Amino acid sequence: MKLLMTALLLACVMGNPLLAQSPYTSYADSAQAGSYILNGIISKYAVMNNAEYSWYKTNQEAYAPSADVLEAMEKAKGKFTFLVFGGTWCEDTHFIIPKFFKLQELSGIADKDISFIGVTRLKTTLGNLTRVFNISHVPTIIILKDGKETGRLVEYGSTGLWDKELVTLLK
Numbered sequence: 001m002k003l004l005m006t007a008l009l010l011a012c013v014m015g016n017p018l019l020a021q022s023p024y025t026s027y028a029d030s031a032q033a034g035s036y037i038l039n040g041i042i043s044k045y046a047v048m049n050n051a052e053y054s055w056y057k058t059n060q061e062a063y064a065p066s067a068d069v070l071e072a073m074e075k076a077k078g079k080f081t082f083l084v085f086g087g088t089w090c091e092d093t094h095f096i097i098p099k100f101f102k103l104q105e106l107s108g109i110a111d112k113d114i115s116f117i118g119v120t121r122l123k124t125t126l127g128n129l130t131r132v133f134n135i136s137h138v139p140t141i142i143i144l145k146d147g148k149e150t151g152r153l154v155e156y157g158s159t160g161l162w163d164k165e166l167v168t169l170l171k
Contacts, residue, residue, distance in 0.1 A: 020111035021132050024118060024126065031121065038088045038118035044101050044111070053088060060098035065106065065163060072167040073107035080150070082114045083142040085135045090123055092155050093139045096162055100141060102165070104136065143169050 006052055019131060020102075047053045048060075056168030065073075084100065086093035097116075104114060119125045119138055127137075143151040151169030156162045 001083075023162045029121075031091060035089065036128075039120050039124075040118060042116050042118045044116055047088065047097075048101075055094040058098075059095055063099040063102050065103055066100075069163045069167055070071050071168045072094060073103045073109065073165055076170045077107055077109050078113075079145065080113070081144045082109075083141065083144065084114060084116045085119055085125075085130065085132065085133070085141040085142075086116065087121065087123075087156065090138050096139050096156070099137070099163070100139075100166075127132045 001010035023038075024038050024046070026038050029035040029037045030091045035100075038046060047056050069156060084097065086097045103109075104111075116139075117125055117129055119130055119135065123130050123135055123138065125126050133140075141153040142149055152161060153166055153169060159165060
């Protein structure tokens, strides 16, 4: 029930364009000069369209999903929603998340079905979402069906083949 309420709250925040405050903050990364950390509910476009995050385009263009992975994502369209936790400072996020969003785009999954949450280096975020969803590593992709978690992919998964494990979780 707590998960469902959080998901509903998240949907309300994402769907309300009249909010006076931005759903995320941006601040300089003290561990990496010239870099910025996005914290909170962000849009893939906030990363994709920002020259600061050139890793997004590079890693997305380099990815060619296999037919079975793409087919599984196409079948997931309209059946699942996704909570994606990542850090703009995190190399694993740099590698996986642009590829996940490429799968989303190729399969036709709507942007509204994916919530992208940026975390700090301490794995915290606005609204304590990392604590609510027990996030200890990023990236973490949580798969929801009817508001309930049905699967979770943490970093590269247990095999190192994150996209193949995603297929398994979508079955």
